Amino acid sequence: MALSTAALVSLAGCGPSPLLRVTNSAINMGQGLPDEMLNTHLAGIVAFDEIWADEYGRVARNQLYTQGIERGKPEYNMRVVRINLSNTGSALWIDKGELAFPTGAIVPDHLPRLHAGDIVEIRQTKSWMSMENFAAVREGNIVVRVLCTASDSAYKACVDRAPKTGRIPGFGFTNTHYPVSVKDYGFTFTPMFDAQGKALRPYPS
Secondary structure (H helix, E strand, O other), X not given: OEEOHHHHHHOOOOOOOXXXXXHHHHHHOOOOOOHHHOOEEEEEEEOXXXXXXXXXXXXXXXXXXXXXXOOOOHHHHOOEEEEEEEEOOOEOOEOOOOEEEEEEEEOOOOOOOOOOOOEEEEEEOOOOOOOOOHHHHOXXXXXXXEEEOOOOXXXXXXXXXXXXXXXXXXXXXXXXXXXXXXXXXXXXXXXXXXXXXXXXXXXXX
């Protein structure tokens, strides 16, 4: 899959800072995901094993920063994962579904630790700053459920049954009911890590 400009700007040398958000906005020329991919449930693939936000590599931290996960803010110590989506648009030589879009989502307390390759359903709300102030407003991108577990022996068969965007499985619309608010799911979201990144509790099994 080709990377979108959102991914390219995150590969730049600068680390998370307000300049990164300005640069991201300028390079993307205000564009983002098409409207049909906003305020809906989408299948996406977990990009990295779930860890404390500060322990992700620079590129992943930059991408999460453009989604509102900022050091020193409460969201930084919540469970958060980087998610790869597949843009439903196409451009030039890039077929439908072959343009990757990096985003992220807050993980509710009850889900097991997520790993790279897991296919999950997420509540996709915005192209940018999708998790900003989540701890206060309790609205934004969240993981709704796990669709396929990478460590499962039946993973390949599960992926083959997963939603597709174009020819690529594991991405796309799940077409499940989209509640008005995050609170309607009945999930809880509490800090997982302290200020030094020490886990406050074990992950659910």
